[in-house]
Amino acid sequence: MKIVVLNGSPKGETSVTMQYVAFIQKKFPQHELKIVNIVPQIRQLASGGQAFDEVIETIKSADGILWAFPLYVFLVHSNYKRFIELIFEREAKAAFQGKHTALLTTSIHFYDHTAHNYMHGICDDLDMKVYASYSAEMRDLFKEKERENLLQFFNGFFDAIDRDASASKLYLPLIVNGSEYTPGTAQVAFDTEGQKVVLVTDAEEQHTNLNKMIEKFVSHFDVNVEIVNLHNIDIKGGCLGCIRCGYDNTCIYSGKDGFIDFYNSKLRSADILVFAGAIRDRYLSSLWKTFFDRGFFNTHIPALAGKQMAFLISGPLGQLPNLRQIFEAYTEWQRTNLVGIVTDEAGDSKALDQALQELARRSIAYGKSNYIKPATFLGVGGVKIFRDEIWGHLRFPFVADHKFYKSNGVYDFPQNNYGKRLRNFLVGWVIKLPVVRKKVYSNLMITKMIEPYKKLLSKL
Ligand SMILES: Cc1cc2nc3c(=O)[nH]c(=O)nc-3n(C[C@H](O)[C@H](O)[C@H](O)COP(=O)(O)O)c2cc1C
Structure with missing residues (x-):
């Protein structure tokens, strides 16, 4: 049978994940595993030329689809996310409908589950028949028992295709409450006492509710809130996964685009940091994902530690506990204080006014007293994974992390x-x-x- 492998690594076939695929190909020579490198060719895919249609034709010709990707900052790489957006934008869902599919990732098991949940939701939205997902630790291929496990998984997948096995959906379609937010006229501005407030957004003109939420929220501060739109930052591309940053946090894009300067000058200098975005499929936009991926030049160092953080979200976050968890985990491992997440999903303008005012008030109050609430399992567990990896397997190439962990007491081994x-x-x-x-x-x-x-x- 023919399996189309949608490769989500920026490194194309020179990737760890593709070595797992190569292993499967070797063990099942009777099947064809056709690899399509999505991430490096995203520009062509998005350009409106033939490249996208060719990928869709390849998908149509497949007996099964394998979404094979590395974990990238709680999810998939930003370009893979963009590809998913293109499927819906260009109404190419029919090519995926009814196809048998499976997910294969490699990672260090840091929030691999949130990436799997996300992709499973996408497959359900595409009406695919999801066999199951497999989360390999990036070094599993060296262990005989893990190789056997992997073979069993693929045996099961091929067999499910053969039998045209049924598959049940895990995620219901999202219901979007499209009601318009009408902000009230009451003006209350709180004394920020010199704290710097920075709001980062990707809002476009058509994001009416998000724009109004931003406007209302910033009106509650007695100083000018610096609003940075990601569309106005010169970002040359997504993270290349080259780990150039591992030695001393110098990114390969340094001096070539505006991202690092923006991150260091705007984000790091903020006391209160607000992220504002609209839900796109089951996450934010791929531009937001680019922001998070490119932030990886700080490697596993919590570069935003000590800040107050808040989120303004337009869209059905209440139906996306996976995304909420990503926000919570992100803020916890960064050692910031998540003041709150306000959304427009209830469709109640008055309640939204109050929520935005309260969010502003608390951000200021917590900032004044440097309050950082204790991390839950999300932060504590995540940091322990990093601690063990940087101490052991990943000390090289992540030299900067090791230095930081040593001098900041992260190595708290019992x-x-x-x-x-x-x-x-x-x-x-x-x-x-x-x-x-x-x-x-x-x-x-x-x-x-x-x-x-x-x-x-x-x-x-
Ligand atoms: C920018 C970047 C972000 C990453 N984010 C995560 C992550 O959130 N969770 C995780 O477990 N591993 C993460 N990793 C590790 C990779 O998923 C892992 O090394 C994977 O095997 C790389 O596969 P590839 O060579 O196929 O790209 C990240 C690596 C990079 C370079």
Whole structure:
């Protein structure tokens, strides 16, 4: 059978993900795996020439489609996202409808699930028959057990195509409430006490609600909020995945376009940072995705740490918990404080007025007191993945990360706590004595657990 592989790596076939595809091709020579490199040819695909139609014709001729892509900042690469937008824009859905499909990613398992959820939603929107998804750690191919796993997955996929197996959808179509926002006339402006507020957006003229939300929101600050539209930033292209930034955070685009200057001068100098965008398919626009990908020149260093962050979103975010999680996780691993996310989806102008005013008020108040709420699992778990990777496998090429992690206490391995280790060793032996065990695993456990807290409270 013929499987069309939609390659989502900027590196084309010189990519880690494509080595997994090469392995599958080797093991299943009876099937043809035809690779289409989407990311490097996005300009041609978007240009309106024949390139897009050719890809669609190739898709039509396939028995199955494999979306094979590396994880890029919680999702797919910005150009892959653009390709997805083009499918809907150019009404090419019919080519995908009813096709069997599977997802294959390589990553370090940092928010691989949000990328898979997103792509599964897109496949459901395209009425495809999703077999399943497979998230390989980028080094899995070197492990025999993982190779066997991968073969089983593809055996299952080919078999599902053969049997024309049924597939159930996971995601319902989005329902968009198109009601127009009419802002109230009341004027309340809060004293920012010298804090710098920067709002980044990709709003276009047709984004009426988003533009009105921005206007209303910024009116609540007694200073001029700096509004930067991503359309006005000179961005020459998406992230190339070259890791030139790994050594000292110097991007290959440095001096060639305006992105790095914009990021360093506008974003880094802000105390309150607001991102405003409209939902496009199940994420924001591919331009926003370019912003997030290109921000990777900071590698795994939380370059925005300490800032207050807020989001103004036009569109059905309530139906996209996956996207909400991406926003929450992004702000948490960056060690910023997510003040809130305000959307227009309820269609209630008065409530939206109040929400925007409250968001402005809280941003200022939290900024004044430098409040950063504790991270949840999203931030804590994510940072632990980075910590282990930068300590181990990824120390080279990410030299700058290692320096930063060392001098900022990110290497908080429990193994380094020698006092705790000694205590655990001794207690481990003592607890083997039945008489001690009986005493400890009794009421004593609960009272002993709070003893240090009691001591602390009596001192405070
Ligand atoms: C700019 C950039 C962003 C990345 N974002 C993520 C991410 O969010 N989560 C993750 O687990 N890995 C992330 N990675 C790691 C890649 O997904 C991983 O190295 C992948 O195997 C690369 O595949 P490729 O060679 O096919 O492009 C990122 C890598 C780069 C260069």
